[in-house]
Each structure stands twice: as structure tokens, then as C-alpha cells.
Amino acid sequence: MASQKILVIDDxxxxxxMVRDMLPKGNFQVLEAKDGVEGINCIRQERPNLIMLDFLLPRMSGWEVFQQIQSQADLQKIPLVLMSGRREEVTEKIPEPFEYFEFIEKPFEQKELIEAIKSAYAKSRLPRAVSAAPQTTAMPAAASGDLEAMNQKIEKMQAEIDLLKKQLAQLLAFVKQKLK
Structure with missing residues (x-):
């Protein structure tokens, strides 16, 4: 039986x-969520020992999941590793230094992942001030709708980028094979 539940929230x-393969065998039960809504539901149902959270997610962004985690004292205690291919998108919303969670930039190697997990566990044990929940300002409904539309466009563009990367990798493999 796995001793630790790790929830990986990534689309x-x-x-x-990759995360599942990089973790030491037998020690972890890896739970998966492909979007923010699924991730929040899994956090509430499974109470994982560690959360690995992508910052750009469909349905509910990683930022929104992060805010929900930080707004509840019992969830704040769960070690958290934020993942993103673009550090600046994270630091735009959450200023460094990251005091209560760890950040890892994608793509990452196994050693980086293990170090980030260790650091997240250490940071989760730090005492927090009473008002540790992230500060947010109320957003007009129109701006919220615009934001949602932009998030949907970003998701669509990311899917197209991922498809192009896959096609490029296939093309490169084909060319390499023909050059042999």
C-alpha cells in the first residue's frame, strides 16, 4: 500500500x-486531475499528502485553485508544488519569494522534482500569519467574463501549440530515420 497520496493537477x-514515472516506486499513490475543478474535488475527497498544481488549467485555473487552497486553513497545510512553463505568469500573481509553497519550472528533471517536493514539505510546516490568504480585489462581472473568454482562448492556443510540438517531434523523428 502506498504511504503517500500525491495529487497531480495538470491538463x-x-x-x-512523467511525474508518476519520476517518483520512487512503491512509496506513492499518484492521483490525477486534468483540470482545476476536478483537482479541487479530488483535494476535498482524497485529502492528498502533496499537491502538484499546474498554473494554467482549463475550467478553473491553477491560480483559482491556489486561492481556494490558501483560503482554507486545513488545505494550507498540504505541501504544494506549483508547476508552470512560464515563471513570469506565476510571479505576476504571486510575488516571490514563495514562502509557503515550492515552484518548479517545466520541463523538469527527476532530481529537480524530488528537491521541489522536499522543499514543499518543509515550507508547509512553517507557521502562518492569521491573514495568510491571498489578497484579491473584487472584479466587476464584465471583467470576469472577459477573463474567462481570454482563459478559453489561452486553453485553445495551448492545445494547438501542444499539437504542433507533437507534429514537429514526429517530423524530426521521420527525418532522422530517413537520414540513417
């Missing part, structure tokens, strides 16, 4: 599988 199956 990329590749990343979810």
Missing part, C-alpha cells in the same frame, strides 16, 4: 505520467 497527460 497534460504527459506531465501527469
Amino acid at each position: 497534460s497527460r504527459v506531465i501527469r505520467n
Whole structure:
């Protein structure tokens, strides 16, 4: 039986599988969620020992999941590793230094992942001020709708980018094979 539950919230199956493969065998039960809504539901139902959270997610962004985690004292205690291919998108919303969670930039190696997990566990034990929940300002409904529309466009563009990357990798493999 696995001793630790790790929840990987990422819309990329590749990343979810990569994390699973990089973890030491037998020690972890890896739970998966492909979007923010699924991730929040899994956090509430499963109470994982560690959360690995992608910052750009469909349905509910990683930022929104992060805010929900930080707004509840019992969830704040769960070690958290934020993942993103673009650090600046994270630091735009959450200023460094990251005091209560760890950040890892995608793509990452196994050693980086293990170090990020260790650091997240250490940071989760730090005492927090009473008002540790992230500060947010109320957003007009129109701006919220615009934001949702932009998030949907980003998701669509990310899917197109991922498809192009896959096609490029296939093309490169084909060319390399023909050059042999």
C-alpha cells in the first residue's frame, strides 16, 4: 500500500505520467486531475499528502485553485508544488519569494522534482500569519467574463501549440530515420 497520496493537477497527460514515472516506486499513490475543478474535488475527497498544481488549467485555473487552497486553513497545510512553463505568469500573481509553497519550472528533471517536493514539505510546516490568504480585489462581472473568454482562448492556443510540438517531434523523428 502506498504511504503517500500525491495529487497531480495538470491538463497534460504527459506531465501527469512523467511525474508518476519520476517518483520512487512503491512509496506513492499518484492521483490525477486534468483540470482545476476536478483537482479541487479530488483535494476535498482524497485529502492528498502533496499537491502538484499546474498554473494554467482549463475550467478553473491553477491560480483559482491556489486561492481556494490558501483560503482554507486545513488545505494550507498540504505541501504544494506549483508547476508552470512560464515563471513570469506565476510571479505576476504571486510575488516571490514563495514562502509557503515550492515552484518548479517545466520541463523538469527527476532530481529537480524530488528537491521541489522536499522543499514543499518543509515550507508547509512553517507557521502562518492569521491573514495568510491571498489578497484579491473584487472584479466587476464584465471583467470576469472577459477573463474567462481570454482563459478559453489561452486553453485553445495551448492545445494547438501542444499539437504542433507533437507534429514537429514526429517530423524530426521521420527525418532522422530517413537520414540513417
